[in-house]
Amino acid sequence: MRRILLVCLLAYSLFILGLITRSGEILTLTIPFVILLGFSFYHAPNKPKLKITRSLSDEGISPGKPILVKLKIQNEGDFLEELWVEDRIDPNLEVIEGRVRNLITLLPEGSLELIYTVRGRRGNYQLQKVHISASESTALFVRQDDLNATGKFYIKPDVWHLRSIAIRPLRTHLYSGPIPARRGGAGLNFYDVREYALGDPLRWINWKVTARHEEELYTNQFEQERVADVGIILDARSQTEVVLPKHNPGENEFELNSIFEYSIHAAAALAETFLHDGHRVGLLTYGRGQHATFPGYGKIQRERILRALAQARTGDNVALESLTYLPARFFPPHSQIVLISPLTTGDPPVLTRLLAHGYQLLVISPDPISFEARQAPKTLETEQAFRLAQVERTLLLRRLQRYGIGVINWQVNEPLERVIGSTLHRIPGEIRMIGSGL
Amino acid sequence: MIENRINRLTLASIFLGSLTLSVEFGWGMKNLWMLLWLLIGAIWMFSRRYEISWIDSVLMCVFSLAAAFGVLQGGPAILALLVVLSVLTAWQLANLQQSIGFIADENTTQMIIKRRLIRLLGVITISFVLAVGASLFNFTLNFWAALLLAVLALIGLAQLITYLNRESQ
Numbered sequence: 274m275r276r277i278l279l280v281c282l283l284a285y286s287l288f289i290l291g292l293i294t295r296s297g298e299i300l301t302l303t304i305p306f307v308i309l310l311g312f313s314f315y316h317a318p319n320k321p322k323l324k325i326t327r328s329l330s331d332e333g334i335s336p337g338k339p340i341l342v343k344l345k346i347q348n349e350g351d352f353l354e355e356l357w358v359e360d361r362i363d364p365n366l367e368v369i370e371g372r373v374r375n376l377i378t379l380l381p382e383g384s385l386e387l388i389y390t391v392r393g394r395r396g397n398y399q400l401q402k403v404h405i406s407a408s409e410s411t412a413l414f415v416r417q418d419d420l421n422a423t424g425k426f427y428i429k430p431d432v433w434h435l436r437s438i439a440i441r442p443l444r445t446h447l448y449s450g451p452i453p454a455r456r457g458g459a460g461l462n463f464y465d466v467r468e469y470a471l472g473d474p475l476r477w478i479n480w481k482v483t484a485r486h487e488e489e490l491y492t493n494q495f496e497q498e499r500v501a502d503v504g505i506i507l508d509a510r511s512q513t514e515v516v517l518p519k520h521n522p523g524e525n526e527f528e529l530n531s532i533f534e535y536s537i538h539a540a541a542a543l544a545e546t547f548l549h550d551g552h553r554v555g556l557l558t559y560g561r562g563q564h565a566t567f568p569g570y571g572k573i574q575r576e577r578i579l580r581a582l583a584q585a586r587t588g589d590n591v592a593l594e595s596l597t598y599l600p601a602r603f604f605p606p607h608s609q610i611v612l613i614s615p616l617t618t619g620d621p622p623v624l625t626r627l628l629a630h631g632y633q634l635l636v637i638s639p640d641p642i643s644f645e646a647r648q649a650p651k652t653l654e655t656e657q658a659f660r661l662a663q664v665e666r667t668l669l670l671r672r673l674q675r676y677g678i679g680v681i682n683w684q685v686n687e688p689l690e691r692v693i694g695s696t697l698h699r700i701p702g703e704i705r706m707i708g709s710g711l
Numbered sequence: 712m713i714e715n716r717i718n719r720l721t722l723a724s725i726f727l728g729s730l731t732l733s734v735e736f737g738w739g740m741k742n743l744w745m746l747l748w749l750l751i752g753a754i755w756m757f758s759r760r761y762e763i764s765w766i767d768s769v770l771m772c773v774f775s776l777a778a779a780f781g782v783l784q785g786g787p788a789i790l791a792l793l794v795v796l797s798v799l800t801a802w803q804l805a806n807l808q809q810s811i812g813f814i815a816d817e818n819t820t821q822m823i824i825k826r827r828l829i830r831l832l833g834v835i836t837i838s839f840v841l842a843v844g845a846s847l848f849n850f851t852l853n854f855w856a857a858l859l860l861a862v863l864a865l866i867g868l869a870q871l872i873t874y875l876n877r878e879s880q
Binding site for chain 1 (some may be wrong): 768771772775776778779782783788791792795796799803806807810811813814815819822823826827829830831833834835837838841842845846854857858860861864865867868871872875
């Protein structure tokens with residue numbers, strides 16, 4: 274209840290009681306309250322005229338890293354005896370230094386800086402409302418307002434370092450890169466031998482082949498290495514999400530406790546690696562909606578993708594419950610697609626359709642069953658249930674492998690780099706090439 | 712440090728209020744009531760440890776109305792006035808103590824405390840002088856004058872609530 278209302282009601286109660294009982298002594302008891310109200314109204318603040326500006330030390334940071342927020346409040350109106358300022362920040366942010374609220378006295382043209390440091394988990398954050406409340410020194414008469422001082426920043430996922438990933442899309446670009454392009458020309462690896470043409474460097478002449486012929490010269494050809502288009506599809510359907518509860522309050526709050534968070538980190542790491550290798554990379558988040566980051570190159574694209582990953586959330590959408598409406602045409606034809614998904618039993622037909630469209634497909638599947646089994650109670654029933662679920666998942670992955678899809682089954686407690694390295698070497702080249710038409 | 716001083720002052724006000732109220736009730740009623748008000752005062756003082764603001768507000772109302780009830784039971788009006796002034800002081804100081812916890816720098820803290828205490832002292836002094844002065848004039852109201860004042864008071868209350876609602880929007 275507001276303080277002023279309480280004093281008013283109390284004064285009125287005593288006043289009416291005094292009138293009913295016709296007791297002047299009781300009426301005199303209202304005097305302190307009336308005097309208090311009088312002081313309050315006499316010194317009541319006018320509507321505060323404040324100018325608030327906000328500045329942030331950074332626009333994009335990593336989880337756990339602090340970000341400095343400065344809020345400058347400039348009084349453009351009358352003297353404010355007591356001004357309560359509270360920056361209403363996102364509850365997911367943790368204030369590690371400074372204050373988000375303060376009680377101050379502000380002279381005309383005076384100013385104040387509210388400086389604090391926050392940190393938080395992956396996400397897109399918008400700091401907007403600043404609550405102010407001006408009162409006089411009896412703290413009865415209060416004028417409140419919410420002022421806008423917008424500041425946006427995002428906390429991007431940690432980017433794990435991965436070594437170069439061997440992909441073989443059918444189509445490559447003109448620019449040189451790490452992917453063997455199945456074309457003779459300048460490169461590192463031997464590709465073919467052909468008859469000497471004017472302009473070929475002399476050091477490319479294959480003398481052994483030339484010695485077997487009387488008049489012709491033969492030169493070596495090397496396989497050209499080019500960059501390619503890579504599309505990363507991140508599965509954000511809520512039916513594939515598994516979240517483990519945190520048992521200990523003191524547990525590291527930045528520790529990953531959901532399978533989707535692992536997928537996010539995998540997507541960030543892959544995007545970083547592919548962009549570093551010079552490829553053109555795009556991202557599609559498929560879940561509550563379809564959020565696309567169009568393919569691009571370089572550091573700017575890296576920031577775009579990390580920003581998109583920062584705001585990625587799982588969600589429900591009846592229309593997108595299966596991958597049926599996956600907009601495959603979003604990615605250039607014959608490009609490499611990397612799907613990061615725990616997978617469901619209804620997904621294989623859609624993936625085969627992608628293969629049929631000529632895309633090279635690599636599936637990185639964080640294992641939700643072993644992830645969930647970590648914290649499940651160890652009873653006979655749960656163990657049997659997990660074993661059955663694991664069998665079903667193994668069959669699903671084998672089915673995809675039979676179609677010629679490269680599948681990486683990722684137990685998320687293992688480093689992604691090691692899993693990718695060991696699995697991609699085991700996938701036979703001919704299987705990786707199925708669907709490419711070669 | 713300064714918070715402790717304010718807290719001690721608050722506790723002293725509560726103690727004075729409950730003691731005065733128990734004396735006022737002891738004047739014309741049974742001793743059980745005296746003990747009850749001392750006990751409630753002790754509970755209020757104990758609850759200050761947890762700084763629950765609604766308890767301060769509720770008990771301020773309870774003590775003020777009880778002081779008026781004590782007058783009806785034949786207690787001296789001056790004691791009732793002291794009760795009201797004490798609990799009002801305690802209520803204001805409790806709010807001050809809560810507020811200074813949010814102030815970042817020492818100078819502002821000193822400034823706000825000084826201003827609030829001066830204003831509170833002003834309220835108490837003026838109230839006391841006026842109330843004592845009013846009690847010296849022994850005036851009586853006839854029924855119709857009292858009814859008219861009551862109706863005016865209700866209209867005033869309605870106006871005040873409307874005004875406060877408009878201000879808050």
